[in-house]
Amino acid sequence: MTKIVSAGHYIPDNIITNRHLAEKFTTDFDLEDWIVLKTGIIERRQSDLLPSEQGTIAALAAMNNTESDIEFIIVNTFFGDYTLPQTATLVQKKLGLLNAFAFEINMPCAGPIYSLSLADMFLKSGKFKKGLLIGVDKIRDLINPKDYLMNALFGDGAGAVIVSKEVREGRGIIDFYLGSDVDGDESENYSLKILAGKAKYPIQTYNNTETNHYLLMEGKEVKNFIVQKINEAIKWLLAKHIKSVDELDYIITHQANKIVIEKCLEQNGISRTKILTTVEYLGNTASASIFITISKHFKEFQQADKNILICGMGGGLSRIFTNPSDYRKWERNIKQSNTNI
Numbered sequence: 001m002t003k004i005v006s007a008g009h010y011i012p013d014n015i016i017t018n019r020h021l022a023e024k025f026t027t028d029f030d031l032e033d034w035i036v037l038k039t040g041i042i043e044r045r046q047s048d049l050l051p052s053e054q055g056t057i058a059a060l061a062a063m064n065n066t067e068s069d070i071e072f073i074i075v076n077t078f079f080g081d082y083t084l085p086q087t088a089t090l091v092q093k094k095l096g097l098l099n100a101f102a103f104e105i106n107m108p109c110a111g112p113i114y115s116l117s118l119a120d121m122f123l124k125s126g127k128f129k130k131g132l133l134i135g136v137d138k139i140r141d142l143i144n145p146k147d148y149l150m151n152a153l154f155g156d157g158a159g160a161v162i163v164s165k166e167v168r169e170g171r172g173i174i175d176f177y178l179g180s181d182v183d184g185d186e187s188e189n190y191s192l193k194i195l196a197g198k199a200k201y202p203i204q205t206y207n208n209t210e211t212n213h214y215l216l217m218e219g220k221e222v223k224n225f226i227v228q229k230i231n232e233a234i235k236w237l238l239a240k241h242i243k244s245v246d247e248l249d250y251i252i253t254h255q256a257n258k259i260v261i262e263k264c265l266e267q268n269g270i271s272r273t274k275i276l277t278t279v280e281y282l283g284n285t286a287s288a289s290i291f292i293t294i295s296k297h298f299k300e301f302q303q304a305d306k307n308i309l310i311c312g313m314g315g316g317l318s319r320i321f322t323n324p325s326d327y328r329k330w331e332r333n334i335k336q337s338n339t340n341i
Helices: 018-024 031-039 051-063 087-095 108-124 148-153 219-240 258-267 286-296 298-302
Strands: 002-010 014-017 043-046 072-076 101-105 130-137 157-165 172-180 250-253 308-314 318-325
Touching: 002 051, 002 108, 002 286, 014 018, 018 031, 018 148, 031 148, 031 258, 051 087, 051 130, 051 157, 051 286, 072 087, 072 108, 087 101, 087 130, 101 108, 108 130, 108 157, 108 172, 108 286, 108 308, 130 286, 157 286, 172 219, 219 258, 219 308, 250 258, 250 286, 286 298, 286 308
Parallel strands: 072 101, 072 130, 250 308
Antiparallel strands: 002 157, 002 172, 014 043, 130 157, 172 318, 308 318
């Protein structure tokens, strides 16, 4: 079975509070209170570092600055340093892991679990023993500075985990459930989108007075998708692995909106004490959110005989669920690195 043996994260120092946003935007309501009421977010962070730099810091924290036997690197990002070269190979070079192979996926919010599923297949093949998985986006640079909702929701950061093969049965990742949904049509009314910069709207012809280079979102549709897919995750788990949600010890979802996530899970009979979050102080960190949350709550994973559901959804739109179980003997504690790169 595949086991997460360590985790690390990078959290930028620059804090943007709800008060900062209330002072920036003019609204006919109390924006500071509204953000907390609707999202549960108190503050978020913004980074001056490139995604490869953020990801390297998170990776060094997970590696405890000593790992050298990493055989593969998977980076999940939809807004890396460049289109080419890949952010994954830039991170590989910064880490000095030149004997590993590196690639990236563009599966934003569900991507950490997609990368775990790929790593699981690599490790089960018997050809590899250890991998490094990273999630990172410089998402604040994709936000329309005039859009108070998007400015309230999103923040920068990076998370990383190291995975290895666990020979003892019952310890590690038990199962995955993958899926994706294509919403929208030829009129491009997608729930989440960044249309500019690729083949249909190449950068050479794009007019920067437009807004297609920003991350655009239909909030109501995305909220409905989140609720639908969390419910789907619970049903899948009940049908295949557990008899009652009481058997779940903790649950980590993509950190989209604290209010929506907690309300949905509580309606499924899951106590708020079992819901592990970081969104209230970091905002939605997109590709990084699940790995950051694992890292920040790593002590919960160290407890004996725990059933944990990890659920990623959004960004495409995709959903993926995994059920890791019994992380009894983790190899090391989380660390946050401030290493200069």
